[in-house]
Amino acid sequence: MNFSYEAQPMRVVFRPGASVTATADEAQRLGLRRLLVVSGRRGSDTARAVADSLGPLCAGLHTEARMHVPAEVADRAVEVARTVGADGCVAVGGGSAIGLGKAIALRTGLPLIAVPSTYSGSEMTPVWGLTEDGRKRTSRDPSVLPRSVVYDPELTLSMPVALSVTSGINAVAHAVEALYAPDASPLVSLMAEEGVRAMVSALPEVAAEPEGLEARGRALYAAWLCGSCLGATTMGLHHKLCHVLGGTFGLPHAETHTVVLPYALAYNAPTAPEAMRVLGRALGTDNAPGALRTLAGRFGAPRSLAELGLAEDDLTVAAEQAAGQAYANPREVTLDGARGVLRAAYEGRALDAV
DSSP states (O other): OOOOOOOOOOEEEEOTTHHHHTHHHHHHHTTOOOEEEEEESTTHHHHHHHHHHHGGGEEEEEEEEOTTOBHHHHHHHHHHHHHTTOSEEEEEESHHHHHHHHHHHHHHOOOEEEEESSSOOGGGOOEEEEEETTEEEEEEOGGGSOSEEEEOGGGGTTSOHHHHHHHHHHHHHHHHHHHTSTTOOHHHHHHHHHHHHHHHHHHHHHHHOTTOHHHHHHHHHHHHHHHHHHHHSOOOHHHHHHHHHHHHHOOOHHHHHHHHHHHHHHHHGGGOHHHHHHHHHHHTSSOHHHHHHHHHHHTTOOOOTTTTTOOTTHHHHHHHHHHTSOOOOSSOOOHHHHHHHHHHHHHTOOGGGO
């Protein structure tokens, strides 16, 4: 056995109602006195409730987060943070809001508190992303890792079932790629297996009873584990494809992960037998790609890139971008290979045709 593992230096608070009862405590623990709260427009009501709970610690509320963190949106948020004299930032919402909070932290050095309302898992990683000139670039920097994460299952109760499912499968994708990453470790594998098992068991219950707090809590716990896996390992083909599809073609983040994951996993399966065994245990199947595709379809999630608005002419451009980057993946990514995965995902074809 030969591996290394670096624990992420953060504090986690997990309980119903924590977003409005614990966020101010976390800020005070960090010695912060002027916090800028950021969110997207869709989550502005929740963000306002968090801002109100901060009382005099709140220096302002900025609700302009957008998907894939466009550079101009990040520039504006940094300007706002400096104008109000913020000494910290609270990001409330999904991956877009937390991504904007990370952009502020990266540019200003301000400490970040994350209050997630979806299962994106971004709050558990030092990974930041920025989209500029039609290209999404990502990197890692410890300065963007939230100092505190406040998990409140009540915040996810208003998430529609369709978004809950795609957000949950997005989280599963983090665990899947961690299992065959070059820097995987036994600890990451344990978190990945438990995260996948917890998520796929919670999602049917969330779909059946969207206001059931217990299942929502288990899904959020699963997202925590899956996001931690992403934070500890190197991303491969699946995430690179999704970054290209989102950054260059504007496809929605969670839905794109949901469509692409079974096909990227099927492509890598022949060279990742141990990862497939672990996923098989977590999913209770000997066909992990098929099980993930079936899970998405069972709850009406999109099954093809065509459904998400990708044009057929875009497939070659996306494949060239994905194959033209150097990154770790258990199976060599050739132009034909990337094009084949994208074509299959575009058509939503049967997995035995990948």
